[in-house]
Amino acid sequence: MATLSRYGRGVAKTATKKTTLPTASSSAPTAVSTAASSAGASVGRIPILDLSPQLNDNLWPARAFVGEVVPFAATAFREGHDLIGVELQLTAPGTSTTRHPMALQADGTDRYGTEAQLGAAGRWTYRVRAYADDFATWEHNAAIKIPAGIDVELMFEIGGALLRQASADTARPLAARRLFKAAAATLADTTKPATERLLAVADAALRQAIAAHPLAGLATLSAERTIIVERTRAGVGSWYEFFPRSEGAVRRPDGSWQSGTFRTAAKRLPAVAAMGFDVLYLPPIHPIGQSWRKGPNNSLEVAPGDPGSPWAIGSKDGGHDAIHPDLGTVADFTFFLKTAASHGIEVALDFALQASPDHPWVQEHPEWFTTLPDGTIAYAENPPKKYQDIYPINFDNDPAGIRAEALRLVRYWISVGVRIFRVDNPHTKPLDFWEWLIGEVNASDPDVVFLAEAFTRPALMQALGKVGFQQSYTYFTWRNTKIELEEFFDGLATDTPDFLRPNLFVNTPDILTEYLQFGGPAAFKIRAALAATAAPTWGVYAGFDLFENVARPGAEESIDNEKYEYRPRDWSKAEELGKSLAPYLTLLNRIRADHPALGQLRNLDIHASDDDSILVYSKYLDAAYTGTGQADALIIVANVDPHSVRQTVVHLDVTRFGIARGDTFDVHDLVSGATWTWSADNFVRLDAFSEPVHILHVTPHDPGHA
Structure with a gap:
């Protein structure tokens, strides 16, 4: 019978542990058919359909990250009423294949599922095996007929024959064969009452032996499917973004600015690490063009010393393989990388395939751009926005040349020490280009991670994940x-996790939503708590931790945008004045580090509340996967209205996080420190002006709890 999934959602599990497949057959000798076992057939003897995970009929491999718990499912059935068994056969890179029994998810669905934690990077494969479960069919019939006095001796003879056949199977362990032989003898013993004879097959050791190697017939194997498992950082991380030119920038006596450098920016790294961030994202670090350089707030009026947008890449000092002279040298950047690594931080570098009018490419490869009928080169536009300082690449004029150059650039920065790339606007480039580039890079460097900065239509955003973006x-x-x-949140956890891993940035240099503009400090807390708990990867752009919320008039971005000017910040002063969110961000990242349930994507379940602004969800990870021997369960209750105090009743499906219906349990608020005893229905009061979010750790009561 199906039991609750470790995630508490429709993937059933069994109590039987995974086992390694022996080299010989582990069941009664039967032929194994495949999905196309006979001429003209599309299915095997037992149909196995709709395998999951797989993408677009296996056009691309599904993806996971090391440590991720992945649900597997398939639809399987046979004609008539006889029972079948279904199992997952999972093969890790370079290791033997393991069996994982699959359980029926719901009566009448013919949908079977199980889950497995993928613990090594590389290419995994899986198949689903279905078979006629002859013993389960007999047991089902015997449990009905024998107590009713119908065909009693015939049923005992059929069961005994199955057990004798299993006892003669030399591929089975000797101890199991002895159990089968003894049980067969008991079934055949007509001197004993029928009820006592039937109890012979209820022996726990016997049932374990049968579960380990079922009495199977008509065995059928599905087609093979592939899952690419990438390093944990591809799916789990806390990102922080800052502009290195702002860190350490100082105003000279004449009013001009002296840029920060990699050496001065390195001084900010200990504070970033102290907040618990483990990835630092840097905007482009390359030379910036002079032509059509943008001034403050995206203005066309440029004063001497205005630094321009880092995304307007290329000048007389070089292009994408050069470092802006104001920031330092390759040696300085290497120092920055090593300093970050010493604090447990990886550096992600922006990869923006575009050019300023001054980029060397414009002279050396004019065919890489679009020339208009009037002879000018087309600049970037997103009407009504115009980016005169940026020329987009035309990928159709010289695709081979552009591909070669892009691959060279990525491999160059890999050689310098970068293993993570945040890709700017990948949805404005051909999809097959990214499929090729990421495939080439990951073939030689499988640990390299690409983040797609793609705010675009769902189909295109999802396709970028399918072709390789981590x-x-x-x-x-x-x-x-x-x-x-x-x-x-439900869509992220259930619809797209096999190919799209969300990085929940709360803000960017381009994005300051009305929610943050007008929600006050409460809005910043709410958004941070949601991002940090709903997905394994989240991010913060500098200034969020100082509650920066003033927008440029008519735009959804910060006034005095750092994209166009230096913006040094006095972090220590803000903390002294109590105007820093850093302590809260630190707390969130500490909670993430302490609770492995937050390192999973697929385990989010939505619960109900009676208030239209109280959001409730849980994250649960079974004890088998936490590494601590104990399950990890969290309930997040958030008042998403930053302007109010809300009180209501929340309604929990407690089975979603491992609690039996009707049981009480303790919840400890990891934000406030308070502890309450809860059940399925609970009163909550959340004041947006103090603590708008509960992050509750669930502790089940001991059986003897009073």
């Missing part, structure tokens, strides 16, 4: 109401 920005910043967030 992570993606999402529309999280614009999902603010309870209803929006419920739909959004």
Whole structure:
């Protein structure tokens, strides 16, 4: 009978542990058919359909990260009423294949599932095996007929024959064969009452032996499917973004600015690490063009010393393989990378395939751009926005040349020490280009991670993940109401996790939503708590921790945008004045580090509340996967209205996080420190002006709890 999934959602599990497949057959000798076992057939003797995970009929491999718990499922059935068994056969890179029994997810569905934690990077494969479960069929019939006095001796003879056949199977362990032989003898003993004879097959050791090697017939194997498992950082991380030129920038006596450098920016790294961030994302570090350089707030009026946008890449000092002279040298950048690594931080570098009018490519490869009928080169536009300082690449004029150059650039920065790339606007480049480039890079460097900064249509955003992007920005910043967030979070956990890993950035240099502009400090807390708990990867752009919320008039971005000017910040002063969110961000990252349930994507379950602004969800990880021997369960209750105090009743499906219906349990608020005893229905009061979010750790009561 199906039991609750470790995630508490429709993937059933069995109590039988995974076993390694022996080299010989482990069941009664029967032929194994495949999905196309006979001429003209599309299915095997027992149909196995709709395998999951797989993408677009196996056009691309599904993806996971090391340590991720992945649900597997398939639809399987046979004609008539006889029972079948279904198992997952999972093969890790370079190791033997293991069996994982699959359980029926719900009566009448013919959908079977199990889950497995993928613990090594590389290419995994899996198949699903279905078979006629002859013993389960007999047992089902015997349990009905024998007590009713119908065909009693015939049923005992059929059961005994199955057990004798299993006892003669030399591929089975000797101890199991002896159990089968003894049970067969008991079934055949007509001197004993029928009830006593039937109890012989209820022996726990016997049932374990049968579960380990079922009495199977008509065995059928599905087609093989592949899962690419990438390093944990491809799916789990806390990102922080800053502009190195702002860190350590100082104003000279004449009013001009002296840029910060990699050496001065390195002084900020200990504080970033202290907040618990383990990835630091840097905007482009390359030379910036002079032509059509943008001034403050994206203005066309440029004063001497205005630094321009880092995304307007290329000048007389070089292009994508050069470092802006103001920031330092390759040696300085290497020092920065090593300093970051010493604090447990990886550095992610922006990869923006575009050029300023001054980029060497414009002279050396004019065919890489679009020339208009008037002879000018087309600059970037997103009407009504114009980016005169940036020329987009035309990928159709010289695709081979552009591909070669892009691959050279990525491999160059890999050689310098970069293993993570945040890719700017990948949705404005051909999909087959990214499939090729990421495939080439990961073939030689499988640990390299690409993050897609793609705010675009769902189909295109999802396709970028399918062709290889390990992570993606999402529309999280614009999902603010309870209803929006419920739909959004549920989709991330259930609809797209096999190929799209969300990186929930709370803000960017380009994005300062109305929610943050007008929600006050509460809005910043709410958004940070949601991002840090709903997905394994989240991110913060500098200034969020100082509650920066003033927008440029008419735009959804910060005033005095750092994209166009230096913006040094006095971090220590803000903390002294109590105007820093750093302590809260530190707490969130500490909670993430302490609770492995937050390192999973697929385990989010939505719960109910009676208030249209109280969002409730849980994250649960079974004890088999936590590495601590104990299950990890968290309930997040958030008041998503930053302007109010809300009180209501929340309604929990407690089975979703390992609690039996009707039981009480303790919840410890990891934010406030308070502890309460809860059940399925609980009163909550959340004051947006103090603590708008509960992050509750669940502790089940001992059986003898009073």
